[in-house]
Amino acid sequence: MRKPDGKIVLLGDMNVGKTSLLQRYMERRFPDTVSTVGGAFYLKQWRSYHISIWDTAGREQFHGLGSMYCRGAAAVILTYDVNHAQSLLELEDRFLGLTDTASADCLFAIVGNKVDLSEEGPGEGGQEGGQGPGLAGGDGCAAPRLPKQVQPEDAMAFYKKILKYKMLDEKDVPAAEQMCFETSAKTGHNVDLLFETLFDMVVPVILQQRAQGPPQTVDITSSRPPARTRSGCCA
Numbered sequence: 001m002r003k004p005d006g007k008i009v010l011l012g013d014m015n016v017g018k019t020s021l022l023q024r025y026m027e028r029r030f031p032d033t034v035s036t037v038g039g040a041f042y043l044k045q046w047r048s049y050h051i052s053i054w055d056t057a058g059r060e061q062f063h064g065l066g067s068m069y070c071r072g073a074a075a076v077i078l079t080y081d082v083n084h085a086q087s088l089l090e091l092e093d094r095f096l097g098l099t100d101t102a103s104a105d106c107l108f109a110i111v112g113n114k115v116d117l118s119e120e121g122p123g124e125g126g127q128e129g130g131q132g133p134g135l136a137g138g139d140g141c142a143a144p145r146l147p148k149q150v151q152p153e154d155a156m157a158f159y160k161k162i163l164k165y166k167m168l169d170e171k172d173v174p175a176a177e178q179m180c181f182e183t184s185a186k187t188g189h190n191v192d193l194l195f196e197t198l199f200d201m202v203v204p205v206i207l208q209q210r211a212q213g214p215p216q217t218v219d220i221t222s223s224r225p226p227a228r229t230r231s232g233c234c235a
């Protein structure tokens with residue numbers, strides 16, 4: 001197996017939909033999932049690059065593994081559930097610190113998932129939302145359901161906190177509006193947009209990492225992550 005050129009890691013509390021987002025993008029479906037054990041990855045070819053996308057376990061008992069998965073990451077997708085405010089707070093309290101091992105140029109995407117369940121979210125309708133910016137990409141035709149607990153402004157405020165935590169200047173990194181997404185793994189809303197926006201952004205980071213010396217990505221040919229099977233840890 002070819003060694004990946006770069007790595008993207010999904011982080012976030014249990015049940016926010018990390019595995020579902022990845023399966024929606026890679027397998028174009030929304031299967032039943034079981035809570036992830038450890039971590040698992042997919043390999044995606046994007047242009048001439050091979051990018052590994054790591055799904056991690058949100059459960060507290062696997063927390064210690066998070067910084068290992070983040071080592072050398074070119075991008076981290078910090079995922080929360082738009083209908084569960086605590087899941088955004090957890091990103092700041094429990095998950096942001098895990099990204100200390102990521103690449104110095106690491107990009108951060110903030111993703112509010114399960115937007116199909118909220119009153120302001122888009123309705124059902126298959127893979128949609130491939131156009132337009134992440135936060136402006138909703139088509140607003142939902143049947144009323146749950147009151148949305150997290151607003152796009154909350155996610156953008158968190159993005160700015162990340163920049164502060166990383167001591168990055170706003171003018172040196174992508175704008176919050178570009179990096180905050182609302183998605184539905186169930187309907188596919190904005191899922192392609194999320195991953196493909198990130199892939200395009202990650203390519204320059206990969207080139208930068210190459211220019212700086214040997215890659216820091218985990219060598220998946222020599223390390224042995226827990227096996228992923230259709231009914232296994234990633235399903």
Ligand SMILES: Nc1nc2c(ncn2[C@@H]2O[C@H](COP(=O)(O)OP(=O)(O)OP(=O)(O)O)[C@@H](O)[C@H]2O)c(=O)[nH]1
Binds near residue numbers: 014114
């Ligand atoms: N309605 C709806 N349900 C979703 C969505 N994404 C995930 N789910 C459901 O939420 C539950 C948890 O999804 P997972 O993808 O397993 O969550 P996870 O973040 O991987 O959880 P851990 O592996 O425990 O960290 C499952 O029952 C999914 O079917 C979504 O966009 N909309």
Ligand SMILES: [Mg+2]
Binds near residue numbers: 018020035036056057
């Ligand atoms: Mg999972």
